[in-house]
Each structure stands twice: as structure tokens, then as C-alpha cells.
Amino acid sequence: MTTNIPGYTYGSAEVAKSPLSMDDFANIKHAALFGDEDVRYLKMSRDILKDQVEQILDVWYGFVGSTPFLLHYFTNKSDNQPNTDYLGAVRKRFGQWILDTANANYDQDWLNYQYEIGLRHHSIKKNKTDNVDAVPIINLRYILALQVPITTTLRPFLEKDGHSSEDVDKMQDAWRKSVLMQVILWSQPYIHEGQF
Numbered sequence: 001m002t003t004n005i006p007g008y009t010y011g012s013a014e015v016a017k018s019p020l021s022m023d024d025f026a027n028i029k030h031a032a033l034f035g036d037e038d039v040r041y042l043k044m045s046r047d048i049l050k051d052q053v054e055q056i057l058d059v060w061y062g063f064v065g066s067t068p069f070l071l072h073y074f075t076n077k078s079d080n081q082p083n084t085d086y087l088g089a090v091r092k093r094f095g096q097w098i099l100d101t102a103n104a105n106y107d108q109d110w111l112n113y114q115y116e117i118g119l120r121h122h123s124i125k126k127n128k129t130d131n132v133d134a135v136p137i138i139n140l141r142y143i144l145a146l147q148v149p150i151t152t153t154l155r156p157f158l159e160k161d162g163h164s165s166e167d168v169d170k171m172q173d174a175w176r177k178s179v180l181m182q183v184i185l186w187s188q189p190y191i192h193e194g195q196f
């Protein structure tokens with residue numbers, strides 16, 4: 001995926017190889033009952049969501065911005081104030097992530113970038129991409145919990161294009177599974193070697 005978004009390195013040589021293989025990921029898909037139908041519904045969602053990315057981000061950022069213990073992770077270590085440059089830079093990559101999730105193109109580059117996103121939430125790489133001095137790690141418990149608002153608040157956007165409620169249900173289910181699988185992959189740096 002080539003874009004001009006600063007710090008978005010999906011597909012570039014600087015992204016490390018995922019410690020998981022594509023076969024390992026196939027097992028995660030199998031275990032999460034994620035199949036071809038989910039891929040089809042994610043791709044259907046792309047056409048609907050692609051023109052609504054900014055409005056979706058407004059909702060998600062509205063939630064994080066109005067929840068002090070979440071906004072905390074975007075604050076400077078020095079003065080405990082929200083870093084608006086950091087918020088803005090991450091927002092651009094988050095917007096691209098919406099499209100990437102809906103693309104559902106699971107190749108080695110995608111798997112490698114999942115590892116990268118996990119590292120960027122963890123102290124190993126947090127703050128490095130945007131060169132900021134914010135709090136050093138996002139606690140895993142909130143990453144897991146945030147799946148709920150992210151996939152719940154998507155529904156009104158999925159409904160915008162006049163698809164049947166059955167299609168909307170299936171798109172939302174596919175999103176829930178995709179976000180779950182990504183968050184599973186992102187959790188790896190948080191887990192002791194050999195336990196993931």
C-alpha cells in the first residue's frame with residue numbers, strides 16, 4: 001500500500017518480518033471462524049466506508065478525546081498535556097487502517113504490518129514513529145476493550161448505503177472478527193516469549 005502518510009510503512013522494507021507465519025495466521029482465522037464470506041463483506045464495507053473515513057474518525061477520536069484515561073496515552077510525559085501533533089499524525093494512519101481493514105488482503109506485508117502496529121502500541125516502538133515524548137506504552141487491557149466501541153460505532157456508517165440489515169449485520173460481524181484477529185496479533189509483544 002503506497003501512500004504519502006508520514007510514518008505509514010505498510011509494505012516497505014523497514015517493517016520487520018512477523019514472528020508468526022502465514023500458516024499460523026491461517027489457524028487464527030480458522031479458530032475465529034473467519035472465512036471467505038467475511039472477506040467478501042469486508043470488501044463490501046470498503047465501498048461504503050471509503051467516503052466516510054473522516055466522520056468515522058471524528059466519532060472514534062471523540063470517544064478517546066473525551067475519555068481522560070485514554071487521552072492519557074496521547075499526552076506528553078513532561079507536562080501531561082495532549083499532544084495535538086501526535087493525535088493528528090496517528091489519525092492519518094488510523095484513517096488508512098480503516099481502508100486496509102476493509103481491503104482484507106492478507107499477505108505477508110499485511111501480517112508484518114500487524115506486528116509493527118503491535119510494537120507501536122507497546123513500549124518497544126511507541127512514540128518513535130512520530131518522534132514524540134508521550135507516555136511510553138498503551139496498556140493492553142484498553143486495546144482489548146476498545147474493540148467494542150470501534151466495531152459498535154461503525155454500524156450507522158455501514159447503514160448509510162441502503163444495504164439490507166442482513167448485509168449490514170454480516171459486514172459488522174466481519175469487522176468484529178477482523179479487529180479481534182488484529183488485536184490478537186498486536187498483543188504479541190505484550191506476552192512473555194513462548195506464551196503467545
Ligand code: HEM
Binds near residue numbers: 064074097143146
Ligand atoms: C496507533 C488502531 C487501541 C492509542 C494506532 C494506529 C492504529 C490504531 C491503526 C496507527 C498504526 C500505524 O502507525 O500505522 C487501534 C485499534 C485499537 C487501538 C483498532 C483497538 C481495537 C488503542 C488504545 C489506545 C490507542 C486503547 C489508547 C488511547 C494509540 C496511540 C497510537 C496508536 C497513542 C500511536 C502509537 C505510536 O506512537 O506509534 N492505533 N488502536 N490505541 N494508537 Fe491505537
